[in-house]
Amino acid sequence: METLSLEEKLGELKQFATSPIHHLAATVDTQKNFQMDIDPSIQHGITDGTRVIIDIETLKKELENPLTPAGAPVEIHTKENYKIYNCLKRMPNCIKSMEITRGDKGAKIGTNRPLENTICVAIHHIDDKTYGGLCVLREWGATDMSTIFVGYNPLQTMIWREILDDIPDALFTSCILQSRPPLPGSPAWAEGIYEIVKSFNKFPADRPLPSDNFNKIFSGNDIVKNPLNKPLTFLNAQRSLAAYNFLQAVARGHVDKKQVFVWEDGGYLNPIIDQAIHDNISIAEFRKIHMVPDDANTDRILPEQFADAMKDVFLGSVELTRNGYDMSAVIGEERVMKTRFFSIAASYEKIMLEGDSITLACIDALSQVLYSTGYSLRDRTVLVMGARGNLGRLSVGHIANILESSKDQLWGCDIKLAWPKPGPETIPDWAMWSACDVPLENVAGEVFAYKDLESEARYDIDVILGWTGGPRTRTEKDPETGEEKEVIYETITGQDVADWLTIGDKKSSLYLVSGSTKTVEFADVLTWLESVLNQRTEQKTINGIILDALIPGPIPDQLSIAAVQQMWPDQTPPPTTIKRNLGTQFTFVFKQKGIQVSKTIYLLNNTMPVNFMYYGTPTEIMDLTYSQVTSCAVALMENKNIENGIYPTDYNNKATQKVYLGRDLKKDYPFPPSL
Incomplete structure (x- = not known):
């Protein structure tokens, strides 16, 4: 294989660079592109392969040493060995964060499992990056998972379902919401009609997902559960599906003495959980408001009142996106929060590194x-x-x-x-x-x-x-009368x-x-x-x-x-x-x-x-984001007894300390206002 000099490598990178690491190298002379500068206050650095990069000079030296073709470690060491872990192999920062938190010593896997005895309810779009993040959470002890995927791209449903087959259904349930084309020119043509893809469902035989009931609600054909009598919007359909799975997870938490946390990408659950606790409504009222199918077995386990069902079981939520952050921040601006809400949406990494790639x-x-x-x-x-x-x-x-x-x-x-x-x-x-x-x-x-x-x-x-x-x-x-009004x-x-x-x-x-x-x-x-x-x-x-x-x-x-x-x-x-x-x-x-x-x-x-x-954002970019949003779940767990509120990474120390790529904060700052 031909070996290139550093100058030749940098020349190629200036033309083809796509990752934050490579952008850094390509702009090493000018240092003008602010979003590509790595701030020295980042706690754990950024990895390129198995190496931790702290500054530009280190990066220049490390580029002299070859990486594997994918830029990832040659091997990883995990307690589980399901097919889904192949996705993690392309995410070196997630691997590094996983190893640090487990307390690994070389090839020896550490014993730290900060998320043990928890149930993770995950609502994310479906791709290899999300799968890699789920692997990290599992390695930290969250091996009981309820996943509700967002099917933005129908092709992804076919690509990513089979990889889940070898995980026992009792340890990993899964479903996906997707739009189907309505009749051309019909009123629903503008947005589409959402439905559960039955072939994607992964549930134990004794508690199958009532897909037909959901699809009737989503299409507007169940006038009892859907009094709107028209197809649900994407947000309402996804909330209905997520709420059903969340209530089942909480019921399992009561039975198995586990705690539940939400790990989401879009504000589907935390805002409605917080509001339900605040309004002191019953489980039945919660189902009615959010058009959730009945589930007698779950409701027999749960206390009648929603807030009582959450006590000692629901830990809180970890949010990835700014839109999802805003949905809870709006609540926090108007009243005292009833949930612990951690988010990386406004973090340095999310904005300065991932943000540019998304745009x-x-x-x-x-x-x-x-x-x-x-x-x-x-x-x-x-x-x-x-x-x-x-x-x-x-x-x-x-x-x-x-x-x-x-x-x-x-x-x-x-x-x-x-x-x-x-x-x-x-x-x-x-x-x-x-x-x-x-x-x-x-x-x-x-x-x-x-x-x-x-x-x-x-x-x-x-x-x-x-x-x-x-x-x-x-x-x-x-400003004149002092009266409150909705704008x-x-x-x-x-x-x-x-x-x-x-x-x-x-x-x-x-x-x-x-x-x-x-x-x-x-x-x-x-x-x-x-x-x-x-x-x-x-x-x-x-x-x-x-x-x-x-x-x-x-x-x-x-x-x-x-x-x-x-x-x-x-x-x-x-x-x-x-x-x-x-x-x-x-x-x-x-x-x-x-x-x-x-x-x-x-x-x-x-x-x-x-x-x-075109499907999402490159893995090497999202690797950074998922390394942070997974470790933010650990921060939530380690602060499970703090008061309810909004805890944004790189603004609040509780959501920043020990969070991968978190900054070294000298003080806590007010949480960023909703946009």
Whole structure:
């Protein structure tokens, strides 16, 4: 094998680098790219292979030594040996964190099992990174697991189910929620109908998952459990499924004398658990509110009142995402929390290392869809919602470098424009770059809300990238009367889209792109589209204008079709069914100023996070994140007797000390406000 010099390696890295470690090496001379600098206060460093990297100079020296082809340790030592552990082999930071916490001595596995006698209820998207994280939790003692997966990408269901077969059902239950296409043009076409994939279910024979009952509720065909009498949104369907599994886990906790913790990626359970304890409702009322199927065996074990069922059994929750963090932070801003809520969502690693990769993945996915529909990002006019947030700022910076003239084509929108300037020492130094009072650079302008854009700018926009996590309802005091009132902060509404279609006359295509979570970013747009589809065919109108036609359909995937045609043997015709699901498009045909026009709304990835269209974020990036969110579960366990509240990593010492890649905090900071 040819051996490259350090200079040659760095030259290659500058061109092809993708990992935080390699970005560090590629920027070693300039040290200008802030999100790629590794802060020296990180407690355990970052590993590249089996080596711990603390600073740039060490990294330069270590690059002289070869790694294995995958950049991972040659072997790992674990108590279990299920097939799922193959996923862990590509996650060196998770391995290092696992070994440190177990107290390993060389190849000898340590005896520390901080999560022993616990039940883990995990709600995460399905991929090898999540599986690797689950392996770490199991090695720390959480060998009783109830997993509820998020099926953003249907292909992943087929890929990842078989690997779970050798784990006993009693130790690892599993199910997945996925969208199925409704009838073309039906009211549910905008978002889809969610259902449990029965072939994925993994449960003991004596307690099978009532999939048919769930699917009737999700589709709106069970009017007793689902009084809405219409299909559930993704969030409500996932909460129903997660709540059922959570109650079963709590019941097992009572029987087996174990404690239960939630390990989630999107705020599905902790907010509704906290609210149920606060409202002092019964288990039956909890099931009714969240449309959860009955389970007599579970309810016979549990106390009648929800709060009583949680006592001495429910430890708390560990949250990965910012959207999920915000759902609980909103509660903590209004009243005293009833749960212990730990989160890495605002940590240095999550923002400064993973965040940049997510923004690049979203922009790449957007560019691919634009290309497939005949457009380029370079010539678009872009609005970034949540532009003063961490990922919003990063995306603004990247998009500004792509556009022909960002000072004419790029706008930012964020309610943070009205936030007061942070007080002294209320934000860690490393987070000051994204403080709410720091203006954006290289943009045409910034506004508080979409409606604050001048009409000339508003109707010139043809790409909206949302990072907000959806509309927010806050309880605020009137500055004059002191009375409390609920204030709704909208993002993009269905009426906004209707106005863009019928009033605007500059653009014929509008791309709605979510970098957020679930389908919440454009929830009102989906509701509006559903209402239009619900109208009688011959009487469909928007803003009083009769539609000549409304044509829904899949976004064309010209890239995959072209690739297959190029690779296919000449003697046989290429298949036309090999394609990616890029999302849904709605073409509106109507008369504007006496002329028939057609305008198309593109819902990229059906308004789910667009980076999952290609599936997620690279393993070497998420390795860092999962090494931290797993060790955060240990922090929760070691602080199980503290008062209820919000404990964010790199802001609060209890959620930072002993957390892998946690910073060395000199004090506790207030928890970051919800966005």
